[in-house]
Amino acid sequence: MTGESRHADGERAAASSPDGPTLSVRDLQVHFPITSGFLIRRQTGAVKAVDGVTFDIAPGETLGLVGESGSGKTTTGRAILQLQRPTAGSVEFRGVELTSISAKKMRPFRSEMQIIFQDPYGSLNPRMSAGRIIGEPLTVHGLGGDQDQRLERVAELLKRVGMNPAMMGRYPHEFSGGQRQRIGIARALAGAPSFIVCDEPVSALDVSIQAQILNLLSDLQTEFNISYLFIAHDLSVVRHISDRVAVMYLGKIMEMATSVELYENPMHPYTRALMSAVPIPDPALERQRERIVLAGDIPSPINPPSGCVFRTRCPIATDECGEVLPDLVDHGGGHQVACIKV
Amino acid sequence: MTSDPAPVANAAPHLLDVRNLATRFATAEGCVQAVDGVSFHIDEGETLGLVGESGCGKSVTSLSVMRLIPTPPGEITDGSVLFEGTDLQTLSEREMRRVRGGSIGMIFQEPMTSLNPVLTIGRQITEALGIHLDLNKGAARNRAIEILARVGLPDPASRFSDYPHHLSGGQRQRVMIAMAISCNPKLLIADEATTALDVTIQAQILELLQSLCEELRMALLIITHNLGVVARYAQRVAVMYAGKIIETGAADEIYTTPRHPYTKALLSSVPRLDAITTTRLTSIEGEIPDLVNLPEGCAFAPRCRWVVDRCRVESPELGPSGGSHTAACWEQDRIDHDRLAELQQS
Incomplete structure (x- = not known):
């Protein structure tokens, strides 16, 4: 072959x-x-x-x-x-x-x-x-x-x-x-x-x-x-x-970038929380890492939240997030983020 | 199998002291020695x-400690399990029931199947409270609601009469934890407790367990295949392979200077979130050995790149390799030497 x-x-x-x-x-x-x-x-x-x-x-x-x-x-x-x-x-x-x-x-x-x-x-x-x-x-x-x-x-x-x-x-x-x-x-x-x-x-x-x-x-x-x-x-x-990674939440892409860029520089609050939740097999490093613990569960996709679907668990969400549907915006080099706070 | 008579009178006895535990199962293919001379201890x-x-026998180890091995086909053939100085193996079934869910709590992987689907969660928590703490109905209800609030179940008073299917996976695991800690156990065994959960929920549950341990001075035995979870939450680590503990020591030492080739290979075969380059993973060739037909000598020998003739004949015991860090390997000095040489090169 x-x-x-x-x-x-x-x-x-x-x-x-x-x-x-x-x-x-x-x-x-x-x-x-x-x-x-x-x-x-x-x-x-x-x-x-x-x-x-x-x-x-x-x-x-x-x-x-x-x-x-x-x-x-x-x-x-x-x-x-x-x-x-x-x-x-x-x-x-x-x-x-x-x-x-x-x-x-x-x-x-x-x-x-x-x-x-x-x-x-x-x-x-x-x-x-x-x-x-x-x-x-x-x-x-x-x-x-x-x-x-x-x-x-x-x-x-x-x-x-x-x-x-x-x-x-x-x-x-x-x-x-x-x-x-x-x-x-x-x-x-x-x-x-x-x-x-x-x-x-x-x-x-x-x-x-x-x-x-x-x-x-x-x-x-x-x-x-x-x-x-x-x-x-x-x-x-x-x-x-x-080579590239897309992060999904409730049926939508929240962030997409090259693998290196996404992991070195996560911009969406969901991506950041997701990364901090993954433990790394290195005890010394683990003691220093920032931990963002998200509250609650993923909402039901039958009744997704208005505006940004992540806002119910987002640590930086404001009232505005419930009104505006965030688009995937390119922040340079193909790094796309769907968040109005970024 | 013979065991050395272990010294009993210790200055400070361990909370849980497992010595030379051996459990086997009779199967159609033959006898499976699932746990083969396992010794470890946990302090308060x-x-x-x-x-x-x-x-590898990690779940069978915890089930043997709790004497929850179905007999037959299973059988604990050797060893002792000292909990607060008492050998749990010598207790009557009635006395053992007081320990389970009383001074030792346990949570399992499947929050879906470990809860009774036809009873409300309130009923399931108060049942244990009635048995172990002898509380009446009203007091048990109040205590249950208090614990449900402590484990972070939203709106516990109204959730009290919900059934398990009303709850999400993470919430069910919170209920399981509430049941396990309801009688103030000294030791909590978490057997793959977060494996079925999403990472963000896994983080919630593990953070909860850690804060509960600090608050209640509770010891925790985390059983998992996830090396990251152990690195984040455990002070000490024991690595199992084919029914034996092959390396044990402080978490920092195991992760930075593994002395057993299996531990070393395992650590380099997991992709890491913080790895800068995407090079090939160092995989461990071959498969986990068949427990019915274990190779003679060291069980890891067929997959080991440091193997010498002795490994195929004689099974190595856990020997001291500095402080409390010990590994069961004949060639551990050579491995350590090679590691230092590699360090110098880079």
Whole structure:
């Protein structure tokens, strides 16, 4: 398996624009309706899971998406892949608008846009052998050639993710969590993707295994020039793997900047609180660190606060924050912050 | 397994003194020695962090201390657990029930499943108060509301009659803490108490635990896989691997000069929030060993980059490596030497 031949595969679905971003998301919205009433069901409200998210991902770039549970990061990933049709907004993949095309026209893109899931236990079919799981995308997308070629390709993929091809005939329950995650990665690679949504790929793994998978993901990115949307709640992991990072809260992006800039110079009060809440494995440093402890829980996305959605927990919020909806404003060098106090 | 008779008469006895604890489980695949000769102690008002990856035996250690190991298949085969000088292993089940939730409180990872979904939170807190402190209904209610306020549950008087599903994850964990501290325990065991929570909520809960410990002079045993949490809150650390404590000492020493290769590797394999460069992580090759078929000698030997022939034959014991900092490794002097050499180079 060589880099060039895989890349040539990847060109087939879309007319590529070499300079443009791989992925371009504009004002993405996903609202889930809340209905009530018996016989005549009426929509009485909406859960605004994703509410106006905009970003680009360049070829070979990793955008980290961090946020607490319920912030809409997973829904954003699913809406990009059209696994969840967005309510509004646009998702352009290599210049092709995906939100308006039919499921049938979407199919060629499915192999190029892949996803790796959090739960290596729940995301693999227990009745299929590792070889079949990895080989299935090849059959579905007609990529594998005849059976011998397919088997050869599956063996290559297994080897590439650091596993013994002889394990092809084994079933998911015979593997450890880390090995299952490697199988999930091999399955995603089978389609020769140029973009992968990594949805919490290491949060179910032990730290020593986590490092192995993170290293594997960065190696694969370098080798095949894949763009990642790396979704995680662990800020340390996101900092490590991402070129740029977006911080989400209640369906909105609060702050976005390059990884170094965001962590060295966080500007949004939510980002600052989030960072100070993450303990660093260094007792001497921990004694000196500033701690911002946020009060309360994330509000319900059914009834988000008016104005800035973070204002109910914000240490510097004023009355004005309840009236003005803050836009993401560029503070130089692509460092965008949605806060009227910054 | 034989244990050395430990000296009993200490000048200042520890609050909790666990000696050579061993717990095993009978499984279909064979006997699993989940905890294998674990010794540690906690003094009054002190916070000890017990860290390790899944399957290393940290939870089984705390359950063995509380005698909550389901028997069968589990069995505590050796060791003693001295709490305020009394061996908990020798108590009757009735006496042990007075200790649990009385002088030792415990909070678990899953606030969703550790609370009874069909009882109000008020009922669940007052139940313990009735049993341990012998309070009547009115007094128990007042005390419960007072504790709920102390753990920062908003509007405790009206929350008293709420059910667990009315509360968020963080609030449920606050209720769990309220139940655990309601009878003024001397020791609180927090077993992955914040693992299921979001970071901002985790910070709230840990800060609460720390202030409660200071206020009530309570000792805290934090069991977690999160090295950051331990660095922030624990004074002393014990690192577990495959059923054994492989290194223990003051938090500062463990983090700055780890002497066991596992501790060292673990620390360099976690991505840090304050890391300036995004270089490759040093991963630990291989997987955690199968507890049914543990390798002979040191359990970490197959993954260790410092391994020598002796490691594959003889299992190292926790030996002194200066002060209270000890590591179970044959090659710890070489590791320390290499660390100093690295320091000089940079």
